[in-house]
Amino acid sequence: MGITLRGNKAMCFKGHDTASPSFTVSKARNTWRCFGCGEHGDAIALVRKIHGVGFMDACNWLCSHFGIIGSEVPLGGRARSIARVTSPKPVDSQTSAPSARPDPELYAWLIAHCGPVKASLGTTYLQAHGIAPELALKFGVVELVNSARAYRELEKHWGAERIRGAGLSGSRRALSWFGYALLFPFKSGAATEYLQVRCLESSMKFFGPSGIPKPMFNRHRLSQLQPGSLLHICEGVPDAIAMEGAGLAAVAVLGATSFRSEWVEELLPFNLVGIPDGDAAGEKFMKCLANEFRARSKSIRFVIPPEGMDASDVIARGKNA
Ligand SMILES: [Zn+2]
Known part of the structure; x- marks a missing residue:
């Protein structure tokens, strides 16, 4: 789910703990808790929080992802035919999570x-x-x-x-x-x-591919830009594409939790404008970027879309109006 565990600790998926990890899991109890924001729960609750889905969809996601057979619930009331595997699966692939690598x-x-x-x-x-x-x-x-x-x-x-x-x-x-x-x-x-x-x-x-850290989208754009050029850091891939379509250089960082400190170095040469979504997650994204760049005495401006909108909504509205 994009959470990298070190032992039983990780950065919280909400992105508030850029300094030290405050998210912990208990493998014995099959639960998790963040000592930073107080969120806690079980596996289903974690899927619900991260994917923003309801109980049933979270269960379906877990079933499909971890090979729990015969428990799938049709989504949205629409019946789907499911070809079930009748022979038992080899146990080895299910007991330990496979380590994923970009392919x-x-x-x-x-x-x-x-x-x-x-x-x-x-x-x-x-x-x-x-x-x-x-x-x-x-x-x-x-x-x-x-x-x-x-x-x-x-x-x-x-x-x-x-x-x-x-x-x-x-x-x-x-x-x-x-x-x-x-x-x-x-x-x-x-x-x-x-x-x-x-x-x-x-x-x-x-x-996004499970177990694989989210890279920066459109990162190769950096190598085409002159130092000092305007560069927009969006929160979503469609936002970055829409900005590029409007003639504005843009990369996307998929939320505060996926920002990597090593990217700061690559971004320093540019005139940075952060474009968070107009929601609570966007606010965290903005704080995360502000902290990262403040630590390097680098200024970054922010353009905040109206509440409930993201950059691409604003561009689409301008175009379609
Ligand atoms: Zn937290």
Whole structure:
């Protein structure tokens, strides 16, 4: 879920503990607690908090991710046929969480086998975020219509183990997200180092390969900019794409918890403008950036979208108005 444990400690997913980790897990009790913000709960509660989903969706996510068979509940009341595995699965893959590593080859293959965004679900989403079709193409955004079929194709070419190793599935033989989704590739040179999945048919909105730290989106842009140039740091991938479409250089850092101190160095040469979302998480994002750069005596300005909006909403509103 993007939480990196060191022993039983981690940085809280809410992003307030940039100095020292305050999030702890108890493997014995199967619970977690943050001594910074007081949040606590069990595994289901953690999935609910991080993915912002309800109880049922959190259970489904855990089931699909950890190979709990036969307990899937149809999403949104829509019945789905589920091909169940009847033979027991080998125990070894389930007892210990597999260690995931970025798999550029597999990510690139998946992207190449998806098509440009055509379904109205996808085009509507992009338009609402101020992203024109040509701009989506330029950033390699594709649509994945049928996640079950995609898994079968992936398995044929790469095998279940490799898909799991790439963080795209749990121990159940299925992708870790449901329904129609847009895939946003993160490029590092020619390699696809990460994918962000924006689900448009489930209440889980975002999925990123499990166990893989979220890189900075559009990072290679830094190497094209002159020192002193204006650079926008957005909180979401669509925001950064929309800003680029409006002729403004932008990268995206996916929330306060994924900001890495080592990025500060790379960002120092530029004239920085942070663009947090207009919500509580955005406020934390802003504080996190402010702290990181203050520690280096570097100034950063912030442009805060109206409450409940993000940068791409503002750009889309300007365009569509
Ligand atoms: Zn906390």
